[in-house]
Amino acid sequence: xxxxxxxxxxxxxxxxxxxxxxxxxxxxxxxxxxxxxxxxxxxxxxxxxxxxxxxxxxxxxxxxxxxxxxxxxxxxxxxxxxxxxxxxxxxxxxxxxxxxxxxxxxxxxxxxxxxxxxxxxxxxxxxxxxxxxxxxxxxxxxxxxxxxxxxxxxxxxxxxxxxxxxxxxxxxxxxxxxxxxxxxxxxxxxxxxxxxxxxxxxxxxxxxxxxxxxxxxxxxxxxxxxxxxxxxxxxxxxxxxxxxxxxxxxxxxxxxxxxxxxxxxxxxxxxxxxxxxxxxxxxxx
Amino acid sequence: xxxxxxxxxxxxxxxxxxxxxxxxxxxxxxxxxxxxxxxxxxxxxxxxxxxxxxxxxxxxxxxxxxx
Numbered sequence: 001x002x003x004x005x006x007x008x009x010x011x012x013x014x015x016x017x018x019x020x021x022x023x024x025x026x027x028x029x030x031x032x033x034x035x036x037x038x039x040x041x042x043x044x045x046x047x048x049x050x051x052x053x054x055x056x057x058x059x060x061x062x063x064x065x066x067x068x069x070x071x072x073x074x075x076x077x078x079x080x081x082x083x084x085x086x087x088x089x090x091x092x093x094x095x096x097x098x099x100x101x102x103x104x105x106x107x108x109x110x111x112x113x114x115x116x117x118x119x120x121x122x123x124x125x126x127x128x129x130x131x132x133x134x135x136x137x138x139x140x141x142x143x144x145x146x147x148x149x150x151x152x153x154x155x156x157x158x159x160x161x162x163x164x165x166x167x168x169x170x171x172x173x174x175x176x177x178x179x180x181x182x183x184x185x186x187x188x189x190x191x192x193x194x195x196x197x198x199x200x201x202x203x204x205x206x207x208x209x210x211x212x213x214x215x216x217x218x219x220x221x222x223x224x225x226x227x228x229x230x231x232x233x234x235x236x237x238x239x240x241x242x243x244x245x246x247x248x249x250x251x252x253x254x255x256x257x258x259x260x261x262x263x264x265x266x267x268x269x270x271x272x273x274x275x276x277x278x279x280x281x282x283x284x285x
Numbered sequence: 286x287x288x289x290x291x292x293x294x295x296x297x298x299x300x301x302x303x304x305x306x307x308x309x310x311x312x313x314x315x316x317x318x319x320x321x322x323x324x325x326x327x328x329x330x331x332x333x334x335x336x337x338x339x340x341x342x343x344x345x346x347x348x349x350x351x352x
Contacts, residue, residue, distance in 0.1 A: 144348070148295070169293055176305055183309045187316035195313070 008272040016269075017251045020262040022082035025073060025255040029089060032070025032079075032097035039063035039100045039193075046189040053192040060193045063100060064201030068209065069240050069256065070097040075109040078255045101198050101205075102175035104168035110161050111146065114154055116252060119225045120217045126150055130210040131217035138211035139203035213245035223270075225249045228277030244284075246275055260284075303342035310338025 042059050045051035073079050074094030080086035094105040111126040118124035120131075129147050130138040155162040182190040213226045226246035230236065236243045247254065247263055247270075254262050263270075263281065270278050314334020318325055 166289075166293065173301070176301060180305065180308050183312045187312040188320075191313045191316075195309075 006268050006272070008269050013250075013266065013269045016265050017254060017262065019265070020255070020258045021251070021253045023255060023258065024081050024083050024086055025079050025257055027257045028070040028073045028079050028255075029093055031066055032074070032093040035063040035066040035070075036096050036099060039067075043189065043193045046193045047186045053188060056189075057192045057197065060100075061197040061200060064197040065204050066240070067097050067099075067101045067201060068103075068205045070094075071103075071105060071108060072112070072209070073256055074105070075112050076252050078253060081255065099175070100194065101202060102172070102179060103202075104171035104175070106164045106171065107168035110164035110168070111151075114161070116249070119249060120214065120220045124150060124153065126154070127210050127214075128217065130206055131214060132211075133216075135207045135211050135215075138206045142202045142206040143199065208239045208242045209245065212239070213242055213249075222250070223273040223275050226276075228270075228275065228280050230280050243280070246270075246277070300346070302345040303339055306338035306340075306342025306345065307335050308338075310341065311335025314338060 039060055042051060042056045042063070046053055046056040046060075070079070071094045074090040074097070077087070077090055079090045079093055080088075091105075094109065098105050098108060115125055115127040118126075120128065122128050126146055128150075129144075130141050132138065132141070151165065155165060179190065179194060182194065212229055215227070215229075219225065226249045228244055228246050230243050231239070241256070241259065244259060244263055247259055247266065248256075250266070251262070263284070267278075267281055270281065311331045311334045314337055315327065315331035316334075318330035318333055319327060322330070
């Protein structure tokens, strides 16, 4: 069968994608709870003076950089997959993994679902303010509040969204209070093992999870919402495989760990629809 | 829809930052200053750090971000 005989309809595409959806993604439980436990251990060791701050800082930074991905999978229900009995793990990993970033899970989930629903829409995409001509725009933008007018628009349209944001407030306040207590009691460990790593990790996450995959964020057509990309000399695990984040926008319920296999199976569809950056898939491993 | 989620959200977004800046940088900034200038009194170091933090928090409040 040559390529012109291939059925590239959306129905055929979905039939293939469905095969990869639904498994229990234990890897994200390990990364999510593991990074948090390690970070906490480093923080306590730093407070007690058992670990010098210069040695603890890079470990804390790596932990914080791996904080968002497990929570992101939880936001989509991709940790439990189709296992009804394990759904509580989505909640557990989602909340715990974001703790060192001081980021409320409900807020992350509510705004991320709006990002998927309205990707690249300047008036409705909750991540649109990260887009811009330079990656620095995203690295800096994550430390600003999301545009109030977009949040208010969604709050007015959807009471559930408003409730999620309201529910995230006490969590956000609790994180801030905890950090303040720690800063008063142990100023330098809190700065080097919590505040600074979490700030850098938020920038890292926003650049590689939001800016790079969506740049230039100028189209709202299904196959052009995101692009495939890579950086010279940078292995894809260093950017947590966000090089193929575009497939996540086609099928958000495919678990992150299964995306490379799904990518191989879906490559004819990706190429048929001329998705941006698809040429990197020729030598993709 | 209730108005209180909106109001609470706006309140925390605005006044939380100056308070956080004052306390956080009062402690952290004070500790840094004392490391750099051991002769500085702890209260003086914390007051300098806290003032800078409060100023940064007020700027952040004005510009919606940066803390």
